[in-house]
Amino acid sequence: MDCYACRNNARFDELPPRERIAADDSWRVVHDFNSALPGWLVLLPRRHVTAIAELTDAEAATLGRWQVRLSRALHEVTGCAKTYVLQLAEAEGFAHVHFHIVPRMPDQPADRRGPAVFGYLDPENALPDAERDELALAVRAALAH
Numbered sequence: 574m575d576c577y578a579c580r581n582n583a584r585f586d587e588l589p590p591r592e593r594i595a596a597d598d599s600w601r602v603v604h605d606f607n608s609a610l611p612g613w614l615v616l617l618p619r620r621h622v623t624a625i626a627e628l629t630d631a632e633a634a635t636l637g638r639w640q641v642r643l644s645r646a647l648h649e650v651t652g653c654a655k656t657y658v659l660q661l662a663e664a665e666g667f668a669h670v671h672f673h674i675v676p677r678m679p680d681q682p683a684d685r686r687g688p689a690v691f692g693y694l695d696p697e698n699a700l701p702d703a704e705r706d707e708l709a710l711a712v713r714a715a716l717a718h
């Protein structure tokens with residue numbers, strides 16, 4: 574099975590901050606690797622699941638708390654006006670359920686709001702690893718209080 578999320582889940586202990594911002598028994602939080610928008614987070618289950626309906630009650634119990642806590646952390650770190658939460662899991666190799674937790678900045682252009690926010694997922698302009706690690710550590714610190 575070629576699953577990007579599972580390949581990284583399998584080497585959990587070796588992951589850099591950008592791929593392991595925070596985690597519990599059910600979920601791992603990462604900074605999106607393709608994003609040109611600082612603070613684009615992804616929340617994904619620690620096991621291979623391809624539909625939300627396959628999540629266990631235990632996984633579901635912490636899902637909402639993660640979405641809200643990560644949104645609060647993004648407000649603090651990025652100064653966003655609100656966050657978007659999106660789950661599609663349609664790209665090839667990315668069927669593993671993953672929730673995008675995306676900062677919507679106060680000055681975000683109209684052509685990058687709503688579903689058009691996916692325009693920020695742009696491999697050519699993705700943030701460098703060092704910047705994603707820095708954001709990851711800032712989000713981690715914000716989650717701690």
Ligand SMILES: [Zn+2]
Pocket residue numbers: 576577578579580620621622669
């Ligand atoms: Zn997977």
